[in-house]
Amino acid sequence: MALLLTGCASTKQSVSLIKEQTGRIILDDLTGNVRKTNITGNSFNIQKAEIEIFNKNESQKLLGSIKHKNSNEYLLSIRLRNGIEAARFYLSEDTILINDRINRRLYYGSTEYLEEKYGIAIIFLPFLFGDLDEEINVIKMEEQCVKGQIGIESSIKERKLSLVIDCELFKIRKLQIEDSDRSAGINMEFGDFFKTERGIYPRSIKIEDLTSETGINIFIRKIELPWEGTLEFTGGKNYETVRLK
Numbered sequence: 001m002a003l004l005l006t007g008c009a010s011t012k013q014s015v016s017l018i019k020e021q022t023g024r025i026i027l028d029d030l031t032g033n034v035r036k037t038n039i040t041g042n043s044f045n046i047q048k049a050e051i052e053i054f055n056k057n058e059s060q061k062l063l064g065s066i067k068h069k070n071s072n073e074y075l076l077s078i079r080l081r082n083g084i085e086a087a088r089f090y091l092s093e094d095t096i097l098i099n100d101r102i103n104r105r106l107y108y109g110s111t112e113y114l115e116e117k118y119g120i121a122i123i124f125l126p127f128l129f130g131d132l133d134e135e136i137n138v139i140k141m142e143e144q145c146v147k148g149q150i151g152i153e154s155s156i157k158e159r160k161l162s163l164v165i166d167c168e169l170f171k172i173r174k175l176q177i178e179d180s181d182r183s184a185g186i187n188m189e190f191g192d193f194f195k196t197e198r199g200i201y202p203r204s205i206k207i208e209d210l211t212s213e214t215g216i217n218i219f220i221r222k223i224e225l226p227w228e229g230t231l232e233f234t235g236g237k238n239y240e241t242v243r244l245k
Contacts, residue, residue, distance in 0.1 A: 039129055039225060043067075043226055045066075047222040047224060048222040049063070049066065050064075067231055087101060099233070108241065129202065130171045149166060150164070169200055198226055202220070204217075
């Protein structure tokens with residue numbers, strides 16, 4: 001197999017991914033160039049996203065916005081279709097705050113609550129944008145790209161990851177996250193990628209829970225990248241406070 005030359009949007013240079021002697025893809029080249037396309041190394045503001053939550057019986061359409069600071073902080077706002085904000089979420093490496101505007105409650109706690117109850121760690125959040133985290137442990141990788149894609153098996157936080165990487169865009173196309181005993185997990189698919197000088201992001205994100213048959217479709221319609229603003233989380237006046245535990 002000849003040398004595979006692909007363009008990296010963030011560096012605007014051609015990068016060889018294959019050893020001349022063996023025809024095998026070099027793992028460090030592949031994962032390194034995927035990380036170069038990450039957008040979560042920058043601050044950004046997804047100003048408009050269309051969100052559809054569905055299961056076998058019903059579906060609901062919402063609007064959302066996501067602000068991210070490269071200090072690993074996130075602010076998510078969920079709005080009804082009429083524009084009224086239903087909830088606001090703040091996440092950092094050690095804190096979670098939820099402002100439930102419908103039921104007038106302010107939930108607070110540690111991000112350990114999410115991990116213990118739902119298996120969601122904040123280090124998983126970059127995957128939502130097709131980004132590759134630094135902390136994954138690669139177990140096995142296919143030797144060559146097939147139809148422009150290559151598979152990787154890895155693990156992080158005692159969870160198994162199965163990734164399909166686009167060999168041209170250097171982005172995750174598909175991702176499956178499973179518990180170590182495969183009792184629960186999610187599938188994610190990414191599409192409609194958009195290149196910027198600060199990285200590449202998917203405008204279409206599909207998430208499916210493997211056990212409850214619940215899914216979420218996210219369509220990013222407007223983003224500011226990079227973004228210089230600040231995260232503002234305000235609790236409602238006279239809201240009931242509830243500790244997450």
